[in-house]
Amino acid sequence: MSDQRIAPVPAHQPPYYAVVFTSVRTEGDGDGGGGDSYADTAERLGELVKDIPGFLGEDSARTPGGLAVTVAYFRDLAGIEHWRTHAEHRAAKEYGRAHWYERYSLHIARVEHSHGFERAVSAPSPE
């Protein structure tokens, strides 16, 4: 890990949108290792989405051997539609349904309330 601190996407001023993607990968599909190109594709898509107008950031977590949850935030539905129909993203989703995912759920939701917390007392970074 670099000296960059891990931080979730902060609370924005509502309204904005959250796209929650919760997935279970196929058995035998490693954590980015192995013959498939999951990790490369995920990294590539993570760069591409930053160019979508209204993209606010995304958070991902994956329990080894368990669920993965990714939440992407957009200012409006137009940004989500832009991303949904992005050619490279569409191709990756199609490939993912064929190879990577055992099952998933997708929820598109309008954020109505949000807040953040950060510890008031934080030791300076050792670097």
Add this chain to the structure above:
Amino acid sequence: MSDQRIAPVPAHQPPYYAVVFTSVRTEGDGDGGGGDSYADTAERLGELVKDIPGFLGEDSARTPGGLAVTVAYFRDLAGIEHWRTHAEHRAAKEYGRAHWYERYSLHIARVEHSHGFERAVSAPSPE
């Protein structure tokens, strides 16, 4: 892992609500080990929330050493408010801000669209 398959909360008929809680734990705070009671509390809260009217389920993932994302789904805001003000949940949140969390973001969002995917061809369980 038991023979119970890992599955995300399925897509429900909108509208319903998603509460997205994304957190970074304090340094030195283990993954449920150590002296603190994080894992016990999380398990206890995971049971209590099931009794909240309108609770639809929750998904959690945590990247070791990284972000944790929990998404809880409720039929309506009344259920969220019920859970938000639940005495034991409130006490745990207060303790968490004092001990467990470096920072977090919370987003309460109204789900407007959802869908699910499940592989059509799935080998039967070996058991």
